[in-house]
Amino acid sequence: MRICYVVSDPRVWTDAPTGQGSHIRMTISGFEQAQVSLLKWIGGEVSEISGRKKLYGEAKKRMPTFVGPILRGVRDLFEIVDDYRSAQRLLQRLKGDDCSFLYERQVPFRQLGYRAAKKVQIPLILEINGPMEEALRHYPSPLRAYAIRLAWKTAQRADGVVVGSKRLKNYLIERGVRADRIVVTYPTVDYEAFSAGAPARAKNDEVIRIGFVGTMLTWHGGDILIRAFQSVVARHGNVELDIIGDGPEGPRWKALAVELGVKDKVKFLGSFSFQEIPRLLSAIDICAIPNATWYGSPTKLFEYGATGKAVIGPMDTPIDEIITHRVNGFLFKKGEVGCLADGLEELVADSSMRQRLGLELQRKLKSEITWAKNIQDILALSRKR
Secondary structure (H helix, E strand, O other): OEEEEEEOOOOOOOOOOOHHHHHHHHHHHHHHHOOOEEEEEEHHHHOOOHHHHHHHHHHHHHOOHHHHHHHHHHHHHHHHHHHHHHHHHHHHHHHOOOOOEEEEEOEOOEOHHHHHHHHHOOOEEEEEOOOHHHHOOOOOOOOHHHHHHHHHHHHHHOOEEEEOOHHHHHHHHHOOOOHHHEEEOOOOOOHHHHOOOOOOOOOOOOOEEEEEEOOOOHHHOHHHHHHHHHHHHHHOOOEEEEEEEOOOOHHHHHHHHHHOOOOOOEEEEEOOOHHHHHHHHOOOOEEEOOOOOOOOOOHHHHHHHHOOOEEEEEOOOHHHHOOOEOOOEEEEOOOOHHHHHHHHHHHHHOHHHHHHHHHHHHHHHHHHOOHHHHHHHHHHHHOOO
């Protein structure tokens, strides 16, 4: 079988060191391991927008404030026009190929895969990682409503839809997408790479390390984690918080660590290549997810779980579709610093609990949530047309 795999966002490339990049790599790898041949169309590898992006940034700085809405409209009109042009280029590639279906990752303002699949009359399987209204919640644009309508129209017309959580599936069903056209596939990772043996610690190393991996963004909740960690330090002196990654919130998180008097206990390790993450996680004792959206299954949950280390994350999110409290992980009330602190303190104090929870989550992931299963579910969905 041969399929066309489309990620139309021109800001994304296969080796991107992000959760999104990891998911794209694992999707491609999953198809290839299932002996599926791919015609790949990755926006960042077939399009170049860095120059235009820089031009927009400079224009934004120079223009009067009242011109902002016009400039943002022009920016998004470019996305729409570029999408039409890209669809024509993709169509030319498809005409000389023999793809059974097209698999497209949904992107704001873009539906080139839908257009191309319709032209060559092959099924479209659409991957939706979150409602467009959520993705654009803080996106100032006069064309925002258009992007949301476009996304829903495409979802309702797709031959199949792939989502990363049961919560998102139910949300789509409530808005008119047929239940029998939706399949849930969790964003698993290379379990073998992440479950490689941990490096030996020095005999006198008794520090309990709490770890976080991710881009320093507001919604990732680094401030919640640092505030909770302050409480842990007050009761357990032999602890350390390792933050792996960088981003726009970095200066604020660092300032908060200083303000709370824990700067010597919080290690900001910086950004690393994706290949280095398993090694870094192997030195962590407790893996933390301080915040998560209501609809998305964070890739870091599966990276953490694959290491066999204890994981703590917020309930009332897709994390509790995977983690059962005190069975294979630890859950706390979302947004409540005190609840996160209590959970961390309990895990720090109980090494046998950490080991039991970590190994049980690792077992569950390896036995129940795999890319082999994901790909089989996607292929079965493509045959339901």
